[in-house]
Amino acid sequence: MIQIAICDDSEVSLQNLNQAVTDILKSNHELAEITLYRESKFLNYDINEGHFYDLILTDIQMPHIDGxxxxxxxxKHLPNSLIIFITAHSKYALDAFELSIFRYIDKETIPKKLPLAIADALKMIHLQEDQYYLLSYNRMHRKIVLKDILYIQREGKNSIFYLANQDTLKERKSLVPIMESLNSSDFIFIDRGIIVNLIHIVCIRDTTIELDNGHFILASIPRMKELKFQLQKLWRDSL
Incomplete structure (x- = not known):
């Protein structure tokens, strides 16, 4: 389900936006969970804590933390999330462009421009769906871009995701269902307890695998033949 956040310090504007987005979703036959924020600091806190949103609509001029x-x-935390600024202050348009804002909508043009912006956002979100893994842990849901995953290692009852930005995330799930959910030929078991992303391998020496971030992990001998075959295939196809 698509996750949407709407942030506006005006309760009237917040509810109006919520109703407008809900109506647009219905007209596009889309299911989404919408979370409303009256204070930007709470949305900021949730994002820092790992909450994921596909689409975020926010005002710019707000107390505590502006748009x-x-x-x-x-x-910083959700580089692939789409952001729509909805505001009455056009002077921020250039800065919004520099932050790769998906759309910038003047409040007076909401009836005309918001339906088009939401429809375009939905298309982009669906195009990206196969590029993500949806991680769930302790009622937290987070989408991880597949190419950002270095490897996944089983530790006790949890599986630890090691990411390219040096973050680690955990999920209380075994590696087999994770592998099925990844649904990508870029990932392969190199041991019973480790899945590696082939695109991050730069070198193999005996059973030691070097990744492009400088980390080294070990593969089991029985897995080496398949690993080398899949890696050669990836490299050959990418030429």
């Missing part, structure tokens, strides 16, 4: 600062933090 520009909020968008910068979103870009």
């Amino acid at each position: 520009m600062e909020l968008a910068a933090n979103i870009r």
